[in-house]
Amino acid sequence: MSAIGELQRMRKGSRGPLGGGRRDNKAAFVFLAPWFAGLLFITAGPIAASFVLGFTDYNLIQPPTFNGLDNFARMLTDARLHKALGVTLIYVVVSVPLQLGAALGLALLLDKGLRGLAFYRSAFYLPSLLGSSVAVAVLWRQIFGADGLINQLLGIEGRGWISDPDTALWTLIILNVWTFGAPMVIFLAGLRQIPRMYYEAAATDGAGKWTQFRSITIPLLSPIVFFNLVLQIIHAFQSFTQAFVVSGGTGGPSDSTLFYTLYLYQRGFGNFDMGYASALAWLLLVIIAGITAVNFWAAKFWVVYDD
Amino acid sequence: MIELRKLVKHVGLILLALVMLYPVLWMVVSSLRPDNEIFRRPGLILDGLQVQNYGTGWTALVSPFGHYLLNSAILVLACIIGNLASCSMAAYAFARLDFTGKRLWFAIMLGTIMLPIHVIIVPQYIMFSQLDWVNTFLPLVVPKFLATDAFFVFLMVQFIRGLPRELDEAARIDGCGHARIFLRIILPLMLPALATTVIFTFIWTWNDFFSQLIYLTDPEMYTVPVALRSFVDATVSTSWGSMFAMSVVSLAPVFLAFLVGQRYLIRGIATTGGK
Structure with missing residues (x-):
């Protein structure tokens, strides 16, 4: 049962494990006091604050001054922002399907009572723990450098994959695909929940392996695919470390690795252009929320819920 | 065949x-x-x-690398304590108590799991810099004491829901209040969920770069990721050997955590979806 499944069930209005029983407002308030404070000061409060700041000019030193829709007008003509949106979109659209495809493929291979499952699962999972670290980004910088590991193995001389604007983003896409282990583990857990008797019943009725896969595995796994898809898209939109380290904080060469978050960082914390950075943050929220909403809407057509 | x-x-x-x-x-x-x-x-x-x-590599930066390892260790420890305390309390309320607006609050909590930190970082930074907390660990630690890692709240809610309610009922009949039920019955039974929280908090905080880069700009306060990054900028392609050596040092704790806590990691992401 995932957080997203839970949200969908709540939207459908089923009461589920919540509700009923006697009220305990006082105790609940005590137990939730830290969480309420966090909501107010750390999450919801700042979201509201950044909405207001989005309509100001603010450099942290002088007090913010309202400038109406200037920040949003500026977005329309900000070529680097458009570049950042393009780079991020390519990164998400290419790397997420590849990553999930690898995850699902491996999960299916590993599912059928294979010996050494624990070993394989660990080996494939480990990169997703290391992938977001600065150390691996440092390593990537060497591997795809002009005299890096890839060129040594392939016997190519002097081609810098990271210093070439045409290939730099692809090295980061490879890095994201490399971390397919986490969604793979989720797929494995999902596959294990499909009752064996479904397959046995289908086999008795004469269904072949392919038919079983198409009419049992795929529909019953679709909620997990949906969950992974929503999560990995949101996750990919937030990639920062790899691009930052690989490009030395610039998003180069020629802004080819300028992730949205990296551009936001440059505006906010490089130039202390806090008003514009807030507007950018809101645009990011709207984009991610929009894509997630579309995902939830599209789920009606392909995700099967058996409850 | x-x-x-x-x-x-x-x-x-x-x-x-x-x-x-x-x-x-x-x-x-x-x-x-x-x-x-x-x-x-x-x-x-x-x-x-x-x-x-x-x-x-160990001595290539202003302070020996051990200094940054120690900073990261302190930060990680504080974050672990914060997450354990605050998330378990919130989870108890969501899993066992009934209160006004519970469905709404619960939905909000689930929603914040998916909230990107980049959306809130600007006003948060303004707030923390006005409190004069920049270049301390407070901006990184205090949110953990306020249950903002909703992922762990959800993980623990799931776990508590699986515990038999009869235990609470029996304790209540014996005159236990919620504080005692939580501390004496629920907490000891949810050790596996707490272990998962410890390991994930360890790895994510150890690896986290974005917020540490923003809040820790004084080299004295650098943690491992920020120090490693300044190393890269200082020695571009002059000494990959020492850079690799310190990269290995920085990954070793993550690898050890993975070896020790594999079971909890796998179970954690399998039941809640993970990051």
């Missing part, structure tokens, strides 16, 4: 695992080689152990 197919499958999987882990293995091996060999030896076979890179 079936045996042969299985063999082919195993060979394929082992090859793939090797390809996946090769870059990391190569980094470890290369950190034990003289600097100039890194650019011409793609293999994994070592002629001998050469630990000189570790010495050079």
Whole structure:
């Protein structure tokens, strides 16, 4: 049962494990006091604050001054922002399907009572723990450098994959695909929940392996695919470390690795252009929320819920 | 035939695992080689152990690398304590108590799991800089004491829901209040969920770069990721050996946590979806 499944069930209005029983407002308030404070000061409060700041000019030193829709007008003509949106979109659209495809493929291979499952699962999972670290980004910088590991193995001389604007983003896409282990583990857990008797019943009725896969595995796994898809898209939109380290904080060469978050960082914390950075943050929220909403809407057509 | 197919499958999987882990293995091996060999030896076979890179790397920055390891360790420990305390309390309320607006609050909590930190970082930074908390660990630690890692709240809610309610009822009949039920009954029973929280908090905080980069700008306060990054900028392609050595040092704790806590990691992401 995932957080997203839970949200969908709540939207459908089923009461589920919540509700009923006697009220305990006082105790609940005590137990939730830290969480309420966090909501107010750390999450919801700042979201509201950044909405207001989005309509100001603010450099942290002088007090913010309202400038109406200037920040949003500026977005329309900000070529680097458009570049950042393009780079991020390519990164998400290419790397997420590849990553999930690898995850699902491996999960299916590993599912059928294979010996050494624990070993394989660990080996494939480990990169997703290391992938977001600065150390691996440092390593990537060497591997795809002009005299890096890839060129040594392939016997190519002097081609810098990271210093070439045409290939730099692809090295980061490879890095994201490399971390397919986490969604793979989720797929494995999902596959294990499909009752064996479904397959046995289908086999008795004469269904072949392919038919079983198409009419049992795929529909019953679709909620997990949906969950992974929503999560990995949101996750990919937030990639920062790899691009930052690989490009030395610039998003180069020629802004080819300028992730949205990296551009936001440059505006906010490089130039202390806090008003514009807030507007950018809101645009990011709207984009991610929009894509997630579309995902939830599209789920009606392909995700099967058996409850 | 079936045996042969299985063999082919195993060979394929082992090859793939090797390809996946090769870059990391190569980094470890290369950190034990003289600097100039890194650019011409793609293999994994070592002629001998050469630990000189570790010495050079350790002292390459303003403070010895141990200083940054200690900073990261302090930060991680504080975050773990914060998450354990605040998330378990919130989870108890969501799993066991009934209160006004519970469904709405619960939905909000689930929604914040998916909230990108980049959306809130600007006003948060303004707030913390006005409190004069920049270049302290407070902006990184205080949110953990306020249950903002909703992922763990959800993980614990799921776990508590699986515990039999009869235990609470019996304790209530014996006159226990919620504080005692929580501390004496629920907490001891949810140790596996707490262990998962410890391991994930450890790894995510240890690896986290974005917020540490923003809040820690004084080299004295640098944690491992920020220090490593300043190392990269300082030594661009001059000494990959010492950079690899410190990268290996910085990944070692994550690897150890993975070895020790694998069971909890796998179960954690399998039941809640993970990041």
